[in-house]
Amino acid sequence: MKIDSIQDGIVLDHIQAGKGMEIYRLLHLDDLDCTVAIIKNVKSRTLGRKDIIKIDETIDLDLDILGFIDKDITVNTIRGGKLWKKQRGVPLPARLVNIIPCKNPRCITASEPSIDHLFRLVSEDPPLYRCAYCETAAR
Amino acid sequence: MQAPLRHLIDIKDLSVSEIGALLSRADGILARPGDYADACHRKKLATLFYEPSTRTRLSFEAAMLELGGAVLGFSSQDSSSASKGESVADTIRVVSGYADVIAMRHPKEGAPIVAARHANVPVINAGDGGHNHPTQTLTDLLTIQQSFGRLSKLTVGLCGDLKFGRTVHSLISAMVRYPDVRFVLISPPELKCPDYVMAQIQRSGVAWEESRQMEEVMDQLDILYMTRVQRERFFNEADYVRLKDSFILDVPKLARAKPEMIVMHPLPRVNEIQAKVDENPHARYFEQAVFGKYVRMALILFLLGLEKEGEAA
Numbered sequence: 001m002k003i004d005s006i007q008d009g010i011v012l013d014h015i016q017a018g019k020g021m022e023i024y025r026l027l028h029l030d031d032l033d034c035t036v037a038i039i040k041n042v043k044s045r046t047l048g049r050k051d052i053i054k055i056d057e058t059i060d061l062d063l064d065i066l067g068f069i070d071k072d073i074t075v076n077t078i079r080g081g082k083l084w085k086k087q088r089g090v091p092l093p094a095r096l097v098n099i100i101p102c103k104n105p106r107c108i109t110a111s112e113p114s115i116d117h118l119f120r121l122v123s124e125d126p127p128l129y130r131c132a133y134c135e136t137a138a139r
Numbered sequence: 140m141q142a143p144l145r146h147l148i149d150i151k152d153l154s155v156s157e158i159g160a161l162l163s164r165a166d167g168i169l170a171r172p173g174d175y176a177d178a179c180h181r182k183k184l185a186t187l188f189y190e191p192s193t194r195t196r197l198s199f200e201a202a203m204l205e206l207g208g209a210v211l212g213f214s215s216q217d218s219s220s221a222s223k224g225e226s227v228a229d230t231i232r233v234v235s236g237y238a239d240v241i242a243m244r245h246p247k248e249g250a251p252i253v254a255a256r257h258a259n260v261p262v263i264n265a266g267d268g269g270h271n272h273p274t275q276t277l278t279d280l281l282t283i284q285q286s287f288g289r290l291s292k293l294t295v296g297l298c299g300d301l302k303f304g305r306t307v308h309s310l311i312s313a314m315v316r317y318p319d320v321r322f323v324l325i326s327p328p329e330l331k332c333p334d335y336v337m338a339q340i341q342r343s344g345v346a347w348e349e350s351r352q353m354e355e356v357m358d359q360l361d362i363l364y365m366t367r368v369q370r371e372r373f374f375n376e377a378d379y380v381r382l383k384d385s386f387i388l389d390v391p392k393l394a395r396a397k398p399e400m401i402v403m404h405p406l407p408r409v410n411e412i413q414a415k416v417d418e419n420p421h422a423r424y425f426e427q428a429v430f431g432k433y434v435r436m437a438l439i440l441f442l443l444g445l446e447k448e449g450e451a452a
Contacts, residue, residue, distance in 0.1 A: 133249020
């Protein structure tokens with residue numbers, strides 16, 4: 001399988017296998033006009049299997065989303081066809097605003113759509129987020 | 140400089156020393172209610188009850204009236220603009236202009252947090268869904284303090300619906316902060332405490348155990364806190380019917396209780412405490428309901444920053 005290398009853009013590497021599509025969806029990569037490649041189940045020495053996303057354009061990434069989905073992701077920024085910056089790992093965000101919905105049907109956010117879905121980090125190891133309104137855990 | 144606005148959304152909004160001061164104040168009001176008759180003169184309490192209530196709403200209203208203040212509000216969602224689709228935020232912004240303090244009950248969990256964010260007067264959570272009920276906890280703590288003279292070194296049995304039982308969640312949040320408290324959680328598997336409550340218990344390091352039968356643990360308890368299985372929290376009537384009579388306290392079950400053990404219940408009760416228990420010396424739930432008014436008087440004074448006037452009166 002051949003995927004063209006990118007000149008100016010971003011490569012998200014070391015994504016836990018199976019999480020690539022979730023990141024694609026949450027980062028709204030389907031809204032981009034440029035080439036985006038999701039490579040699933042790539043063999044990896046450290047992870048066994050991993051996903052990779054290649055974005056053929058330099059965009060502002062929402063690192064909160066990446067940190068929430070997989071804090072061990074590597075973010076490679078490519079310029080002129082070369083690696084310009086490598087960020088290993090993304091910090092866990094303290095808050096998640098409108099990234100995931102609260103799934104508790106009894107939560108106020110379920111009945112008032114104008115209220116932001118807000119989750120707070122309550123534990124780093126293992127990572128655990130709870131709804132700021134009803135304390136339901138994000139799964 | 141004006142003191143920052145205080146709300147009571149979660150019992151953890153109050154420090155242990157503030158809780159102690161509130162209970163002392165409630166005790167003082169109980170002893171000399173006349174001293175506080177004008178403490179809230181020209182102040183207004185809005186009771187915004189989106190869900191039915193007898194004790195909580197009436198005790199809030201009685202509390203404000205006994206403090207010399209006035210009350211306004213609504214007692215069901217149907218009699219407010221919520222029935223027209225008005226948001227909590229908009230209602231609170233408007234009511235903040237009419238009242239000096241707001242007590243709000245809402246069926247949705249977290250609604251009082253939204254209210255507090257948009258209010259420019261203190262907001263009191265008078266119960267939000269199956270989540271929290273901090274003023275019931277103040278009532279419960281006053282009852283326990285009056286019965287035992289302490290809030291520590293107590294084994295507390297919590298029985299019934301621990302999943303949706305907001306009074307249980309708030310009581311646990313409060314009591315994990317006192318030394319040598321032990322919890323015995325008595326519920327069917329479907330109605331166990333939610334994970335965020337169990338996380339608090341585990342974080343605090345207090346002793347706890349689970350039981351499926353109150354009779355098994357009756358002789359260990361200082362407090363048996365009974366709760367109703369709440370029809371209004373179930374989406375499925377069949378589940379409610381199956382679980383509603385999981386635990387029924389009758390007089391024979393109290394035979395092994397310590398002499399000083401007290402039975403509490405936030406009320407209303409349905410079948411979970413038989414009427415014959417009402418006359419039993421262990422029963423404290425009607426006394427508990429009366430304490431609710433006094434502790435809410437103390438809370439209103441505290442949130443309005445009127446403690447000193449109350450003391451001086």
